[in-house]
Amino acid sequence: MAxxxxxxxxxxxPKVDALLRAPELVAAQQRLGQKTMxxxxxxxxxxxxxxxxxxxxxxxxxxxVAAVQAAADALxxxxxxxxxxxxxxxxxxxxxxxxxxxxxxxxxxxxxGGYTSVELDLERGRRGARGAFxxxxxxxxxxxxxxxxxxxxxxxxxxALSAVARGKKVVVSRGEQVEIGGSFRVxxxxxxxxxxxxxxxxxxxxxxxxxxxxxxxxPGEIAALLRVHPSNFRQIxxxxxxxxxxxxxxxxxxxxVLIQDLGGGALVDLSPLGxxxxxxxxxxxxxxxLVCFSCDKLLGGPQGGAIVGDHxxxxxxxxxxxxxxxxxxxxPLVALEATMAHYLEGDRDAVPTxxxxxxxxxxxxxxxxxxxxxxxxxxxxxxxxxxxxxAGGGTLPESPVPSYxxxxxxxxxxxxxxxxxxxxxxxxxxxxxxxxxxxxxxMPDEDEALLKRLREI
Ligand SMILES: *Cc1c(COP(=O)(O)O)cnc(C)c1O
Numbered sequence: 001m002a003x004x005x006x007x008x009x010x011x012x013x014p015k016v017d018a019l020l021r022a023p024e025l026v027a028a029q030q031r032l033g034q035k036t037m038x039x040x041x042x043x044x045x046x047x048x049x050x051x052x053x054x055x056x057x058x059x060x061x062x063x064x065v066a067a068v069q070a071a072a073d074a075l076x077x078x079x080x081x082x083x084x085x086x087x088x089x090x091x092x093x094x095x096x097x098x099x100x101x102x103x104x105x106x107x108x109x110x111x112x113g114g115y116t117s118v119e120l121d122l123e124r125g126r127r128g129a130r131g132a133f134x135x136x137x138x139x140x141x142x143x144x145x146x147x148x149x150x151x152x153x154x155x156x157x158x159x160a161l162s163a164v165a166r167g168k169k170v171v172v173s174r175g176e177q178v179e180i181g182g183s184f185r186v187x188x189x190x191x192x193x194x195x196x197x198x199x200x201x202x203x204x205x206x207x208x209x210x211x212x213x214x215x216x217x218x219p220g221e222i223a224a225l226l227r228v229h230p231s232n233f234r235q236i237x238x239x240x241x242x243x244x245x246x247x248x249x250x251x252x253x254x255x256x257v258l259i260q261d262l263g264g265g266a267l268v269d270l271s272p273l274g275x276x277x278x279x280x281x282x283x284x285x286x287x288x289x290l291v292c293f294s295c296d297k298l299l300g301g302p303q304g305g306a307i308v309g310d311h312x313x314x315x316x317x318x319x320x321x322x323x324x325x326x327x328x329x330x331x332p333l334v335a336l337e338a339t340m341a342h343y344l345e346g347d348r349d350a351v352p353t354x355x356x357x358x359x360x361x362x363x364x365x366x367x368x369x370x371x372x373x374x375x376x377x378x379x380x381x382x383x384x385x386x387x388x389x390x391a392g393g394g395t396l397p398e399s400p401v402p403s404y405x406x407x408x409x410x411x412x413x414x415x416x417x418x419x420x421x422x423x424x425x426x427x428x429x430x431x432x433x434x435x436x437x438x439x440x441x442x443m444p445d446e447d448e449a450l451l452k453r454l455r456e457i
Pocket of ligand 1: 152153154155157180184228229230231232261262263264293294295304305393
């Protein structure tokens with residue numbers, strides 16, 4: 001193309017100022033601000049320019065305006081929003097894991113807009129211990145002497161290792177050197193803590209004698225044994241790992257610390273539901289010195305991590321310089337304390353995660369059939385089916401939880417897109433070319449909003 005033709009072509013492209021004056025973009029500019037909108041406009045013009053040169057025709061100015069608007073909408077759409085979880089995965093990592101209880105939400109609402117006595121002893125009018133109630137409740141529920149709360153379980157493990165084993169060695173089974181979603185890799189976390197890993201056993205079989213041999217081979221150099229719940233990784237067949245109490249006995253006899261990375265944080269026995277999830281209490285009673293777990297997995301609270309165990313060791317962890325960097329924020333702390341109050345009061349079903357897990361499948365079925373009936377009354381063909389939901393949350397990803405769902409056939413990808421992108425967004429599950437809307441994970445107050453959205457497909 002001759003230079004003059006090029007110039008002629010590019011002259012048709014809108015300028016940034018003119019573009020941003022388009023009435024269609026006024027609303028987006030109010031929400032995103034001038035600087036961001038200018039950047040989006042420049043990017044859209046640059047794209048239009050490239051296309052014009054490639055194709056020999058300049059896009060209409062309206063098309064460039066539409067492109068800026070689409071980019072602005074996409075950016076605004078990235079804000080985290082409340083969504084309806086119809087996937088059947090109770091602890092969905094991409095959806096923020098555990099929903100909070102009504103009491104926790106109230107506590108948050110009451111605290112968030114004002115000041116909160118997070119580190120003040122109101123009785124004495126002096127500085128108080130941060131998280132003292134949450135920690136007392138966690139210690140009591142787990143049967144441990146003491147507890148510490150931090151930002152999440154990854155932080156709990158990092159901090160425990162740093163406080164106990166920095167500059168020393170830590171023994172880990174080759175069968176437990178796992179990666180848990182979101183790039184939490186046991187060997188890498190261990191390395192970051194300043195400890196050095198000593199590997200024992202094989203991928204599938206590790207015995208207490210393997211740990212004992214490592215202790216013999218590195219006299220005085222080993223500070224801890226690390227036991228990791230493999231979480232979203234299962235081994236079957238010819239496998240072996242030592243019972244926790246045997247490992248704890250070895251650690252105590254050899255004067256090293258047994259740290260258990262439990263992940264899930266179940267305070268309730270889930271075996272009646274057929275779920276094979278170790279409880280926090282079991283780790284403590286088996287003799288682990290420090291047990292680390294998430295507060296937003298099976299405990300059902302906000303994002304957070306807990307370290308429970310022997311008082312002297314928990315205190316050592318509390319005083320580690322990293323503790324300040326990894327501490328729990330004010331708002332999750334308030335929500336965690338409200339969640340722990342349910343456990344202290346023995347009100348298991350007040351915790352939404354526990355309620356969802358324990359809801360009898362017949363109740364879920366009745367709810368879903370009620371939905372189907374209401375949809376049919378509005379002329380929407382809906383059938384229902386049993387399905388296997390999942391506990392999720394990185395600890396029980398494969399464990400099925402019997403559930404019930406609405407089932408839709410047709411262009412399921414298009415339907416799922418419609419559901420995801422409306423208000424409120426609905427996240428269904430697609431399986432074998434059909435679209436499922438699970439009745440177990442939809443929150444009790446979301447029926448009406450869900451049905452309104454489903455009428456759109
Ligand atoms: C989930 C998990 C973690 C990470 O927990 P976060 O609270 O997400 O940081 C660490 N260890 C184990 C064994 C887990 O299952």
